[in-house]
Ligand SMILES: O=C(O)CCC(=O)C(=O)O
């Protein structure tokens with residue numbers, strides 16, 4: 024299980040990228056890659072193993088990698104950190120120990136499973152007070168909850184049929200980078216192997232099965248709002264976007280580890296995903312992998328298989344980094360995000376979406392105006408909100424005014440606040456190494472002591488945190 028890396032051995036840019044990879048491999052103290060200079064017999068062998076569509080026309084000036092899942096990462100010479108991310112993942116990822124597994128099952132899986140069985144096939148079994156309480160406890164303590172048999176069978180069938188008929192219109196799912204890219208950059212970002220699904224948003228909620236799905240999800244969220252453990256957190260969660268139909272089309276497609284609401288500014292509070300895959304087995308891959316809190320955390324909390332009529336809900340925050348593991352068969356998922364009005368008021372994009380009823384609906388038939396006012400932090404904000412039309416596009420002048428009243432912050436400002444000194448140091452070091460400074464030297468200067476002996480196993484790509492507590496390997500457990 025290694026990453027096969029093919030590179031043009033005569034290209035200086037490729038060689039610098041490979042130097043960085045070699046440096047990281049040494050400091051990881053784990054064999055994660057096999058390097059194949061091109062041209063060579065070894066490189067030809069790896070190329071022969073690639074499906075026709077994945078094979079580069081030529082490796083001149085290029086670094087390509089083939090991951091152990093079979094997925095191909097093209098053009099790593101442009102961004103070697105993508106490859107280093109994969110190496111770090113292999114070296115650091117820790118599967119749940121039997122103890123973690125038992126603990127998570129005890130809190131999250133078993134209570135809801137018991138409630139489901141006790142309900143003996145009753146529709147909306149999850150809406151009983153005791154089931155809701157179990158779900159609220161699971162969310163509060165482990166940040167996620169799983170519900171099997173969530174919808175009536177006929178609704179699932181309708182949704183699956185909707186997905187099949189929408190498939191020709193589905194487009195590659197976008198990662199955060201897409202919002203900043205334009206033109207050819209955008210095309211590149213949308214062809215990323217980091218996210219391989221095709222998606223379609225059902226904004227008007229009219230696709231067959233959608234009204235029933237949204238109605239059930241609203242009822243669930245409303246139920247959770249009545250539970251002590253989740254009441255405060257869901258206090259201003261009155262909003263939801265249209266359902267996103269997503270198909271991962273096999274071929275080792277996946278969605279790498281991420282947090283939905285990365286900066287905690289886009290308004291998303293709770294993620295709900297319904298899976299509609301019959302006869303799904305382990306061989307098909309495609310589990311939703313949930314990690315312990317913090318993007319740098321490599322400890323897996325639980326893998327959830329995307330089986331027919333299973334709903335998983337989790338916080339959209341840094342508490343739940345997650346990924347979709349490589350899929351080897353079509354995998355259908357429908358996601359809906361529930362948003363917090365109070366958070367949405369604090370920055371421009373989320374704010375303006377509150378005034379676009381065709382993009383963002385108020386859940387459970389609630390009154391838009393009333394929920395807007397409820398989200399306000401003070402009288403001044405309430406007065407401003409009371410005057411705005413509920414469906415409006417803002418002029419520049421209006422936007423400046425709202426920015427002042429609601430103290431909007433830009434993503435860049437928030438990102439800067441969240442960047443640690445080490446993040447900056449690493450970015451600088453990587454840039455230097457790519458300009459030709461020997462990697463050891465670049466990192467020595469930029470991250471003094473951090474890359475030395477005992478601490479050298481820290482992830483580069485994730486935040487470098489002082490004394491980062493590396494989860495223990497399962498076999499280290501007493
Ligand atoms: O399909 C899934 O299991 C989760 C997808 C996901 O993480 C996302 O679209 O943000």
Ligand SMILES: [Fe+2]
Pocket residue numbers: 281282283345
């Ligand atoms: Fe996600």
